Amino acid sequence: MKTITKLIIGVSIIFSNNLKAQLNCEWLDYSLTDASYLTGIGVDNEGNSIAIGYFKEINIQNVNLTSNPYGAFNSFVCKWDPQGNLLWLKHAGKGNQNRPESIKIDSENNIIFSGEFSYNMMVCDTTFIEDNNVGEFIMKIDKDGNCLWAKHVDFIGTFGSLPVLIDNEDNIYLLTIGHTVIDGITCDGETVITKFNKQGQILWMRSISIDIYNYSTNSAITVVLNSDKLLIGGYYKDTVSFAGNTFIPDIEMSINPYTGDTLFFSSREVLIGIMDTAGYEIAAINITSVGNHTIEAITVNNSEEIFISGKYTADTINIAGNIVTGGGSYLSKFSSYFNYVKANNIESVDICGATATNNFIYYASQNIDYMLINTYDFNCNLISTKLIGNVNLQPEYPTSLAKFPNDDILLGGHYIDELEIDSLIAAGSPHSQYKIFSCRFSDLSTGINKIMVNNNLDLYPNPTSDIFIIENKENIEINAIEILNLNGKVVKQFSSTNTQLDLSDIVSGLYIVKIKHKTGHLTKKIIIQ
Structure with missing residues (x-):
């Protein structure tokens, strides 16, 4: 039986007098x-x-x-x-x-x-x-x-x-x-x-x-x-x-x-x-x-x-x-x-x-x-x-x-x-x-606006050998989902409504999942076994 561990997606945040984000x-x-x-x-x-x-x-x-x-x-x-x-x-x-x-x-x-x-x-x-x-x-x-x-x-x-x-x-x-x-x-x-x-x-x-x-x-x-x-x-x-x-x-x-x-x-x-x-x-x-x-x-x-x-x-x-x-x-x-x-x-x-x-x-x-x-x-x-x-x-x-x-x-x-x-x-x-x-x-102010969006998307399991799940907790408007190799080239695309991604046909290795949403996009490395 496969054990599923959730990976909570976040971004770098610096707390000072204001909420600040990193460039993406x-x-x-x-x-x-x-x-x-x-x-x-x-x-x-x-x-x-x-x-x-x-x-x-x-x-x-x-x-x-x-x-x-x-x-x-x-x-x-x-x-x-x-x-x-x-x-x-x-x-x-x-x-x-x-x-x-x-x-x-x-x-x-x-x-x-x-x-x-x-x-x-x-x-x-x-x-x-x-x-x-x-x-x-x-x-x-x-x-x-x-x-x-x-x-x-x-x-x-x-x-x-x-x-x-x-x-x-x-x-x-x-x-x-x-x-x-x-x-x-x-x-x-x-x-x-x-x-x-x-x-x-x-x-x-x-x-x-x-x-x-x-x-x-x-x-x-x-x-x-x-x-x-x-x-x-x-x-x-x-x-x-x-x-x-x-x-x-x-x-x-x-x-x-x-x-x-x-x-x-x-x-x-x-x-x-x-x-x-x-x-x-x-x-x-x-x-x-x-x-x-x-x-x-x-x-x-x-x-x-x-x-x-x-x-x-x-x-x-x-x-x-x-x-x-x-x-x-x-x-x-x-x-x-x-x-x-x-x-x-x-x-x-x-x-x-x-x-x-x-x-x-x-x-x-x-x-x-x-x-x-x-x-x-x-x-x-x-x-x-x-x-x-x-x-x-x-x-x-x-x-x-x-x-x-x-x-x-x-x-x-x-x-x-x-x-x-x-x-x-x-x-x-x-x-x-x-x-x-x-x-x-992306401009730093755009990154600030992305913080709440990114924190409301959970991606798991990681590593995975077949199914990869996107849990959209707040129904964020997603425009596209892509799997990229480490050179930034798209190897597979999914529709915006597909929250269970079948990755079984992708060669094992380290990849990037890129989720494009209404205020920009987020990326995260994933391991396909």
Whole structure:
């Protein structure tokens, strides 16, 4: 006789002043082959997910690409539908080493991204030749992956992450570092901003005295467009002028431990410059501190409130004339008119991706063992920390975050060893090379609404060899029931009214039951014997 043990389904709940839930993974996809690296992600108006990166070999849902020439890293672009089904995977640049860096999606779901290449690059039936060994590019493709136009960006300076921005009229802004030449037009400066119309014609080029480059941070998330304003986060080490104001760095002192000599040098301070879409400087936010300090991310919510995070090593940091103490990292809030509101100290992490929804600010980061998504409210308070992945021999790296029209979020990155997110698994090996992954999470507020639904469904027995029972105690409206393998692929489906699932025809192993209901879905691992 078979013994039946009930498994009560719940979700992670954190009790504080309010009821809070964890982010829930909706789908997970990854490359079946290596090596591939993900550098940026975006979401279009239809809820499709787009990723850019570079690869030697990549295989997503059995669509395979190999670099040309083989062994050189080439650029790729891929697109998934809202449910995580691959729509297409395309080569975005052949030839010598090339890699995309920053991505944005316009109102017509066209895809714009920038990047860099060595010596030569074949793209859009054109070959770019770079005499200075390393060149940069910007290109635009339509929603089906067809090339619309591409530009060679010739520069002399420091290669950065080439932030790309899109305004409400689908004009495009590209930021480069140092001497820049595009279509025969030259501009010099610490940072050069080029504005293109949607056809790729240059409307203007401007230089500013803010240096957006920092080796430890991602300028793709420290440069944003707030409605009709550009917020450009960067640094200055000499006296600079911006928007009619002069900014002078502090003088620091150090003593040579060998000679005893005293040295004086200028601090490298943070400056966020605000410009309008015509290229005129409007205002600036100055952040100063003794010792090293960096800007990590700038995000803007739908009310156009501005959130700036950074790291500092000293005991205090001066944020627009307001002193924050404690050392580590901070999250500060400014009004839509660039007035300081508040700042809190937060967990000190290197932020790899950032986005803001109607409800929260999300930061993606990585520590030794896990990836993290930290969620903050609009008062700069930590709401939740989502730990992602396993304690493996090899780390996983998040590289980008984006939001969906319904406020779900998309995480992208790359990993080596097996990657587990909730109940879904991306296969891997500690002895392989990096492979890309992307994962959609439900918005945290959606997860809060799911708690009562999930607690009213009991699933048993587990393990099972034949019948698996769903006990719906409160008659929750169920839309579909699926059995998935650990790669997230559906192996069997059941009607929404079927509460006794016959699994006897499924090969023994570990699987996932996914129950779609009126507010989302829940998943749980089951063992079929």
